Amino acid sequence: MSTKGTFKDNKNVPIHGWYPYVEGFARNFILEIIEEFTKKGENIHDPFAGTGTTVLTANELERNVTYSEINPFMRQVIRAKSIAPSLNSNIEELSQYIEDVLEEAKKTPNLEEARTIESKAFRGTEYYQDEALKEILGLKNAIHKISTREEFKDIAACALGSIAVQSSTWVRASDLRKRVPQKYNPENFSPYDEFEMKINQFLKDIQESKEQKVKVNLLSDSAFDKTEKRDIDLVLTSPPYVNGTNYFRNTKLELWLTGAINSSNDLSDLRTSAMTAGINTVSSRDREINNFSFVNNYAKKIENAGMSRENYDKRIPKLVRGYFTDSKIWLENMYNMLKSGGHAVIDIGDSKFYGIHIPVDELLIDIGISVGFKLIESRFVRKRNSNDGSPLKQVLLIFKKI
Ligand SMILES: C[S@@+](CC[C@H](N)C(=O)[O-])C[C@H]1O[C@@H](n2cnc3c(N)ncnc32)[C@H](O)[C@@H]1O
Numbered sequence: 161m162s163t164k165g166t167f168k169d170n171k172n173v174p175i176h177g178w179y180p181y182v183e184g185f186a187r188n189f190i191l192e193i194i195e196e197f198t199k200k201g202e203n204i205h206d207p208f209a210g211t212g213t214t215v216l217t218a219n220e221l222e223r224n225v226t227y228s229e230i231n232p233f234m235r236q237v238i239r240a241k242s243i244a245p246s247l248n249s250n251i252e253e254l255s256q257y258i259e260d261v262l263e264e265a266k267k268t269p270n271l272e273e274a275r276t277i278e279s280k281a282f283r284g285t286e287y288y289q290d291e292a293l294k295e296i297l298g299l300k301n302a303i304h305k306i307s308t309r310e311e312f313k314d315i316a317a318c319a320l321g322s323i324a325v326q327s328s329t330w331v332r333a334s335d336l337r338k339r340v341p342q343k344y345n346p347e348n349f350s351p352y353d354e355f356e357m358k359i360n361q362f363l364k365d366i367q368e369s370k371e372q373k374v375k376v377n378l379l380s381d382s383a384f385d386k387t388e389k390r391d392i393d394l395v396l397t398s399p400p401y402v403n404g405t406n407y408f409r410n411t412k413l414e415l416w417l418t419g420a421i422n423s424s425n426d427l428s429d430l431r432t433s434a435m436t437a438g439i440n441t442v443s444s445r446d447r448e449i450n451n452f453s454f455v456n457n458y459a460k461k462i463e464n465a466g467m468s469r470e471n472y473d474k475r476i477p478k479l480v481r482g483y484f485t486d487s488k489i490w491l492e493n494m495y496n497m498l499k500s501g502g503h504a505v506i507d508i509g510d511s512k513f514y515g516i517h518i519p520v521d522e523l524l525i526d527i528g529i530s531v532g533f534k535l536i537e538s539r540f541v542r543k544r545n546s547n548d549g550s551p552l553k554q555v556l557l558i559f560k561k562i
Pocket residue numbers: 181183184185186207208209210211212213214228229230231234381382383384397398399400401407433434435
């Protein structure tokens with residue numbers, strides 16, 4: 161199956177590949193889109209910036225970039241990656257800081273202390289094997305303890321976050337899942353060595369990068385926030401799909417290791433402000449549901465098809481209604497931020513629940529038109545598969561503000 165439009169092609173691209181993000185798209189996929197719709201010096205906005213692919217690529221192509229991203233760890237990754245080329249001239253100072261962190265990180269807590277800290281954070285669930293837990297906490301403490309410039313801390317935190325899950329006994333899917341013991345890391349696996357390797361790669365990428373004027377600005381944390389900005393030429397984004405991804409739960413180790421949360425209790429506040437796209441965001445949402453009739457038809461079909469099944473989850477129709485309610489809020493915001501004649505290019509995929517196909521792309525077109533957009537094109541990107549193996553797709557919706 162084609163990997164076009166997925167993060168896979170980013171993995172080995174310097175800086176872009178620093179933090180592997182399953183939900184991201186790739187630099188080479190959006191390069192052409194940026195060039196098709198904008199010129200140098202124009203303004204691009206990504207309301208769901210993720211690991212910052214739009215942000216970095218637009219910046220490389222000398223466009224001004226603004227973004228929103230609700231996940232504090234992902235914002236830290238974007239800051240680290242977008243500041244990286246400008247740290248070229250401070251490489252010695254940065255390398256010294258990294259050496260200090262590596263030295264300090266050797267002071268690991270003892271196992272009993274380490275298990276108590278982990279248990280307080282995650283209500284008794286264990287995420288790491290004994291030695292790995294001590295080392296990962298040694299690194300966490302060192303980054304927290306050594307004072308330096310915020311940019312340097314962002315680089316170190318990004319490196320620690322990028323080894324958080326691989327160093328654990330868990331694996332990332334739409335949520336974190338416990339590995340079977342046969343898939344645990346070998347006994348000689350060392351998070352400390354992994355971190356050192358990662359950070360050395362980061363330093364090399366920084367040294368080899370082309371110095372760039374940083375014109376990257378966080379506009380707001382959430383895509384739902386209304387802003388005064390009215391000069392955007394292109395909105396280029398991939399909003400969450402309606403597929404159950406637990407955007408916070410699946411980055412909870414990164415959020416904890418970098419100090420964005422103290423325990424899994426803190427995840428609930430983050431979930432309330434996130435787009436309703438995963439099952440666990442349904443009950444925490446506090447925005448009123450908009451009962452669009454064209455969405456309701458699908459929600460009712462799911463209710464009818466699911467009710468007779470043993471594994472029926474009542475939250476799924478709510479998820480669908482919540483998703484499109486939220487879509488109207490952010491699409492309206494994008495419409496207001498764009499200049500007249502500006503475009504919104506939206507990467508989206510359809511979904512299937514209990515055998516009912518949800519044409520997410522078509523429903524988003526209806527919502528886009530209802531907020532004032534004209535649909536220029538729905539561009540096919542690649543085939544995907546739903547959990548039951550039936551075909552789904554990924555498309556780019558191209559809207560214009562007339
Ligand atoms: C599909 S991913 C975007 C990936 C991105 N295109 C990339 O290449 O990395 C969607 C992102 O939307 C973020 N998100 C969810 N709700 C949000 C909200 N209300 N405002 C801003 N970002 C949000 C999630 O944290 C996630 O990182």
